Each structure stands twice: as structure tokens, then as C-alpha cells.
Amino acid sequence: QSALTQPASVSGSPGQSITISCTGTSSDVGGYNFVSWYQQHPGKAPKLMIYDVSKRPSGVFDRFSGSKSGNTASLTISGLQAEDEADYYCSSYTGSATWVFGGGTKLTVL
Amino acid sequence: QLQLQESGPGLVKPSETLSLTCTLSGVSVSSSISYWGWIRQPPGKGLEWIGSIHYSGSTYYNPSLTGRVTTSIDTSKNQFSLKLFSVTAADTGVYYCARHAGPTTTFDYWGQGTLVTVSS
Numbered sequence: 146q147s148a149l150t151q152p153a154s155v156s157g158s159p160g161q162s163i164t165i166s167c168t169g170t171s172s173d174v175g176g177y178n179f180v181s182w183y184q185q186h187p188g189k190a191p192k193l194m195i196y197d198v199s200k201r202p203s204g205v206f207d208r209f210s211g212s213k214s215g216n217t218a219s220l221t222i223s224g225l226q227a228e229d230e231a232d233y234y235c236s237s238y239t240g241s242a243t244w245v246f247g248g249g250t251k252l253t254v255l
Numbered sequence: 256q257l258q259l260q261e262s263g264p265g266l267v268k269p270s271e272t273l274s275l276t277c278t279l280s281g282v283s284v285s286s287s288i289s290y291w292g293w294i295r296q297p298p299g300k301g302l303e304w305i306g307s308i309h310y311s312g313s314t315y316y317n318p319s320l321t322g323r324v325t326t327s328i329d330t331s332k333n334q335f336s337l338k339l340f341s342v343t344a345a346d347t348g349v350y351y352c353a354r355h356a357g358p359t360t361t362f363d364y365w366g367q368g369t370l371v372t373v374s375s
Contacts, residue, residue: 146318148301181361183302190351190365191302202363234302242290242315242358246302 149174149235149247156253162223165250167235168216173245175216179238182211182220185249186231194233195220222252230254257281259352259366267346267373273339277352277366284333285310290355291335292362293326297348307355308335315358342373 150168157163167174167182174180180198183191193202195211198218210221218237222229235247263275275293282289292307306316308326316324320339328335339346349370353362 148303177359179359179361183362190368191362192365193361193363196361196363236302236304236361238359238361242307242313243317244292244304244307244361246294246304249301 146239146243146245149237149245151233151235151247151250153248154251154253156255157222157225158255159225159227161225162221163225163252164222165220165233165235165252167218167220167237167247169218169237169245170216173237173239174213174218174235176240177238178213180211180213180218181236182209182218183234183236184229184231185234191234225254227254257354257364259354259364261350261352261366261369263350263369263371265370265372267342267371268375269343269373270341273337273342273346273350273371273373275337275350275352275369275371276334277336279333279335282354283330284328284335285330288356290358290360291326291328292353292355293337294351294353294362294365295346295348296351296368297345300348305337305339305350307358309358344373347371347373 182195199211293305349368
């Protein structure tokens, strides 16, 4: 069970859009529509932002969206705001009630 | 409001057993739709799923940790617990407990996390 692959860092200016990729295999991301994205600010617990590839929990702004193509999932944040600066992690179901996370991406808002 | 709170020793010696408890409020650990999980994060690194348990007794573990980890539920205290055996410095990190509302449903509620350091 290897960690999903994410870019170490991405950056963007306020108001711009950024996309974070999450690459796995046909045994995880490509095999199930159970990909999630979490936002983590320093010293805080992760917060669920996207689940089931593209669904948003109540209270998450529609500036956050998710998608998937093959073995790669993506998180897009539009209209970047300063408070979006955080670490972002993807996760995927891998069968038999098991899960794998990505290595994390640090988003810097310039 | 569903809340989770981790508790346990902040320092564990190498080769010993790491034991943590997650206390629930606002929800019963016996909830039929809820699975209870543990996730950890080494300092400055990413998240790693450790394992999950359902009140029925079903358990699911990260293959990389199978044989070193067990989880259990205490319905009388509305808690679930983690034991990680034969720890090394590589087991140092923040340990989170979390809920997922089904075996294929992601982690929607998290505890604040507790730092465990493995050191002599």
C-alpha cells in the first residue's frame, strides 16, 4: 500500500485558481470513486473538503471542487484567498475497508 | 455535535506498547453506521491510516502495520482504543482518532490529535 503521489508544493495569487493532483493506481484512485481531500492548517486536525471525488460537505465553499480521470484525482481551488494557505491531502479507498493518503501538498498564497 | 478526544501517554519507550484512547461525545460508539479510525502524522510528514474498527467487532488495518496493531471498543465508556506494539522512533508523531460513516465513506469527524514521542 504505497502513498498516493501529490506535488510537494503549489502556489497562486489571490483570486487565481490552482489545481492539486493526486496520482495513484487502478487499485485505489482508479478503482473506486471514493477519493477525498483534506485541508490542514498548522497545528490543526485535517478538515474534510471533498469526498466521493467531487462532493462537498455542508459548509465548504463551492470554490473547492474535485474531479478524477483514470488514476489521477484533482482538487481545484478557484478565487484563491489568503485563508486557503494550508497543506492539502488526498485519500482513497483501497478496498476491504482500507485507506491510503497522499504525501500532502503545501499551498502558498502569494 | 459529534466530538472526539484522544488521550494517552505522550512519551513511550522504544520496544514498548503505545496505547491511546478516543472518547466520544454526541454519538454512541455503538452506532451501526459509524466506523472508528486511527490516523497518524510523523513530524513534518504526511498522514498515514493505521486502522479502523466497527462496533460489531470488525477490524481493518494498514497492511504495513498488521501484526503490530490492535483496536478495541469499550461501549460502557463510549470509547475506542489503539495499541501499537514494539514501537520505534519511526512511530513518533501526532495520532488522530476519526470517524467514517461506513467502510467506503471517508473520515468526516476528527479529534484534535495527540503527540506521541518514542524515546528512551
